[in-house]
Amino acid sequence: xxxxxxxxxxxxxxxxxxxxxxxxxxxxxxxxxxxxxxxxxxxxxxxxxxxxxxxxxxxxxxxxxxxxxxxxxxxxxxxxxxxxxxxxxxxxxxxxxxxxxxxxxxxxxxxxxxxxxxxxxxxxxxxxxxxxxxxxxxxxxxxxxxxxxxxxxxxxxxxxxxxxxxxxxxxxxxxxxxxxxxxxxxxxxxxxxxxxxxxxxxxxxxxxxxxxxxxxxxxxxxxxxxxxxxxxxxxxxxxxxxxxxxxxxxxxxxxxxxxxxxxxxxxxxxxxxxxxxxxxxxxxxxxxxxxxxxxxxxxxxxxxxxxxxxxxxxxxxxxxxxxxxxxxxxxxxxxxxxxxxxxxxxxxxxxxxxxxxxxxxxxxxxxxxxxxxxxxxxxxxxxxxxxxxxxxxxxxxxxxxxxxxxxxxxxxxxxxxxxxxxxxxxxxxxxxxxxxxxxxxxxxxxxxxxxxx
Amino acid sequence: xxxxxxxxxxxxxxxxxxxxxxxxxxxxxxxxxxxxxxxxxxxxxxxxxxxxxxxxxxxxxxxxxxxxxxxxxxxxxxxxxxxxxxxxxxxxxxxxxxxxxxxxxxxxxxxxxxxxxxxxxxxxxxxxxxxxxxxxxxxxxxxxxxxxxxxxxxxxxxxxxxxxxxxxxxxxxxxxxxxxxxxxxxxxxxxxxxxxxxxxxxxxxxxxxxxxxxxxxxxxxxxxxxxxxxxxxxxxxxxxxxxxxxxxxxxxxxxxxxxxxxxxxxxxxxxxxxxxxxxxxxxxxxxxxxxxxxxxxxxxxxxxxxxxxxxxx
Numbered sequence: 001x002x003x004x005x006x007x008x009x010x011x012x013x014x015x016x017x018x019x020x021x022x023x024x025x026x027x028x029x030x031x032x033x034x035x036x037x038x039x040x041x042x043x044x045x046x047x048x049x050x051x052x053x054x055x056x057x058x059x060x061x062x063x064x065x066x067x068x069x070x071x072x073x074x075x076x077x078x079x080x081x082x083x084x085x086x087x088x089x090x091x092x093x094x095x096x097x098x099x100x101x102x103x104x105x106x107x108x109x110x111x112x113x114x115x116x117x118x119x120x121x122x123x124x125x126x127x128x129x130x131x132x133x134x135x136x137x138x139x140x141x142x143x144x145x146x147x148x149x150x151x152x153x154x155x156x157x158x159x160x161x162x163x164x165x166x167x168x169x170x171x172x173x174x175x176x177x178x179x180x181x182x183x184x185x186x187x188x189x190x191x192x193x194x195x196x197x198x199x200x201x202x203x204x205x206x207x208x209x210x211x212x213x214x215x216x217x218x219x220x221x222x223x224x225x226x227x228x229x230x231x232x233x234x235x236x237x238x239x240x241x242x243x244x245x246x247x248x249x250x251x252x253x254x255x256x257x258x259x260x261x262x263x264x265x266x267x268x269x270x271x272x273x274x275x276x277x278x279x280x281x282x283x284x285x286x287x288x289x290x291x292x293x294x295x296x297x298x299x300x301x302x303x304x305x306x307x308x309x310x311x312x313x314x315x316x317x318x319x320x321x322x323x324x325x326x327x328x329x330x331x332x333x334x335x336x337x338x339x340x341x342x343x344x345x346x347x348x349x350x351x352x353x354x355x356x357x358x359x360x361x362x363x364x365x366x367x368x369x370x371x372x373x374x375x376x377x378x379x380x381x382x383x384x385x386x387x388x389x390x391x392x393x394x395x396x397x398x399x400x401x402x403x404x405x406x407x408x409x410x411x412x413x414x415x416x417x418x419x420x421x422x423x424x425x426x427x428x429x430x431x432x433x434x435x436x437x438x439x440x441x442x443x444x445x446x447x448x449x450x451x452x453x
Numbered sequence: 454x455x456x457x458x459x460x461x462x463x464x465x466x467x468x469x470x471x472x473x474x475x476x477x478x479x480x481x482x483x484x485x486x487x488x489x490x491x492x493x494x495x496x497x498x499x500x501x502x503x504x505x506x507x508x509x510x511x512x513x514x515x516x517x518x519x520x521x522x523x524x525x526x527x528x529x530x531x532x533x534x535x536x537x538x539x540x541x542x543x544x545x546x547x548x549x550x551x552x553x554x555x556x557x558x559x560x561x562x563x564x565x566x567x568x569x570x571x572x573x574x575x576x577x578x579x580x581x582x583x584x585x586x587x588x589x590x591x592x593x594x595x596x597x598x599x600x601x602x603x604x605x606x607x608x609x610x611x612x613x614x615x616x617x618x619x620x621x622x623x624x625x626x627x628x629x630x631x632x633x634x635x636x637x638x639x640x641x642x643x644x645x646x647x648x649x650x651x652x653x654x655x656x657x658x659x660x661x662x663x664x665x666x667x668x669x670x671x672x673x674x675x676x677x678x679x680x681x682x683x684x685x686x687x688x689x690x691x692x693x694x695x696x697x698x699x700x701x702x703x704x705x706x707x708x709x710x711x712x713x714x715x716x717x718x719x720x721x722x723x724x725x726x727x728x729x730x731x732x733x734x735x736x737x738x739x740x741x742x743x744x745x746x747x748x749x750x751x752x753x754x755x756x757x758x759x760x761x762x763x764x765x766x
């Protein structure tokens with residue numbers, strides 16, 4: 001039986017962030033995930049926004065988002081992950097909202113120390129964001145936001161942790177947890193491990209892992225849909241002003257991705273189950289109806305819509321708790337769990353209370369993409385929309401992606417305006433060639449999702 | 454600037470390069486869709502037209518940025534700037550599932566038409582029960598190569614092929630809207646407003662012109678959807694004459710697709726994307742389309758109004 005100092009269940013943003021931080025120390029760490037690749041659970045389907053405003057300000061998730069915000073940007077820098085700094089305009093479209101805007105401004109200014117908050121008049125808004133609707137009467141601009149290449153960050157954390165000694169096991173499900181005097185025994189469908197400490201960072205499935213340790217935990221399953229458009233409509237994130245915020249959601253916004261696509265949403269409704277990632281017509285209608293009022297412009301071509309399921313805990317706040325002395329549960333890590341992840345990891349590591357002896361670490365080699373600097377690049381371009389080269393596809397496979405989806409997430413191939421029309425066949429052939437298999441063996445996600453016969 | 458640079462070496466790009474003696478830029482296979490298209494339109498096969506046009510000068514690589522006097526191209530040799538007057542010949546794009554109002558899950562087995570075309574032409578199967586959303590020349594040509602049960606969902610329909618032609622080939626054709634995709638790993642079935650369809654592959658074949666570099670001048674399917682390969686060649690000829698002409702530009706204001714949208718007064722003709730038998734009014738004059746994609750003469754003036762006023766059937 002293999003023995004570790006720390007076993008982490010879950011290779012989403014929380015588990016990966018803990019792995020990344022622990023990989024800086026002389027510890028034996030194992031991270032287990034039931035998915036084929038890191039970040040394929042809750043972390044796969046959100047907006048990848050580094051947030052600032054999260055109400056209520058006294059909540060744990062709000063505090064951790066504010067402290068996690070600058071650290072997440074720093075980690076992106078360290079790992080060579082692409083991101084773009086921006087701000088959010090909180091927009092008043094009604095006269096009573098405009099009249100209340102100075103009070104909201106003071107409230108945000110007092111609570112958001114360290115972040116720039118400004119009142120913006122109509123003239124400024126129309127000049128700086130010409131596509132804004134004429135219904136917009138004024139706004140508060142909050143600085144400190146960023147949009148991140150989510151998959152580059154997830155894979156970056158994974159790669160850094162791996163090259164610095166963290167063991168990873170994918171496609172492995174935890175079936176039992178036994179607490180002993182000197183540690184924890186973790187049983188899985190592949191074997192068993194001994195750990196001094198166990199961290200439950202299983203995201204949507206953290207309630208079931210908690211139950212294995214005798215902890216009773218129930219989540220509501222919130223589903224949020226996001227629509228990707230072929231172009232952005234603004235330079236900043238655009239959010240309506242809510243005077244009565246919903247504790248379960250920030251309400252969504254008009255956003256954009258790090259690589260220049262428009263991103264609208266999310267809405268929030270309850271999911272029927274943990275695998276209910278379907279998007280229905282009403283989701284799209286609600287998002288379009290809500291946000292199109294904020295702009296006087298064509299949003300562009302809707303390329304795709306996807307839904308993420310988030311675990312909403314009973315008090316609408318993160319729960320970090322210890323059980324049986326050696327097990328730490330991180331529960332209800334819904335939005336802004338992405339922004340808060342470095343701060344969450346710091347708390348969890350503090351709670352372990354183990355001696356941390358630093359070691360020398362190797363840097364992760366940045367994933368180089370032609371589209372970041374095409375005039376100084378070379379390569380056989382496969383994906384025209386996102387300028388992905390054959391070498392990038394091969395590199396994605398060499399770094400561990402064994403499915404089409406993994407390669408797509410790592411490279412951006414098949415994610416442009418043509419949605420794989422012109423590149424799917426080439427990408428599949430290159431993936432198969434690099435894996436040394438027949439193209440018929442390449443699957444979309446590895447669970448019977450065959451592509452060609 | 455004394456040369457023309459054409460982005461895309463499909464049938465329209467090859468045609469335009471021939472008429473203008475231009476340089477082509479192509480990242481993939483020269484010939485595009487029609488290279489493998491043996492399904493005839495009025496007795497003419499696209500593959501034969503491509504064969505006749507082969508031999509133009511081609512720069513291998515992907516065009517990624519334009520300026521006023523040329524285009525940047527990325528290839529295995531690096532990046533280079535190709536100087537010239539740039540014209541887009543990128544072909545069509547398929548409308549996305551969301552554009553078509555198709556919701557539900559996102560399993561494997563959903564293919565934009567061109568990706569299915571490429572896979573099938575390389576010898577792979579895309580499924581055993583294939584639903585094709587959009588009946589047109591391109592999807593019919595794909596279906597003719599499939600060794601599978603095929604059901605067409607008609608969509609916006611074809612200007613040159615009718616449903617009977619598809620049914621004669623043994624395909625089902627239904628007039629419905631696909632609303633929902635079911636299946637977690639692989640596509641299992643589709644829900645339409647007319648009932649459920651068992652399927653393991655869905656081909657999205659409703660088409661739109663594609664102009665990824667936002668170029669002012671486009672040709673072929675990058676400008677307007679053409680189902681008839683001969684008309685693609687004819688369209689390229691009209692555009693080439695217009696570009697080489699010194700006549701003033703006539704703008705065509707049309708409620709149906711027409712190509713080119715701006716044409717030299719000396720050339721004075723455009724191709725209109727309508728069915729045979731469509732009645733058109735052009736600047737006060739009425740004409741009846743005697744074939745799909747008719748070429749119509751324009752009256753004088755800086756702006757010409759073109760509208761559909763009915764059909765003869």
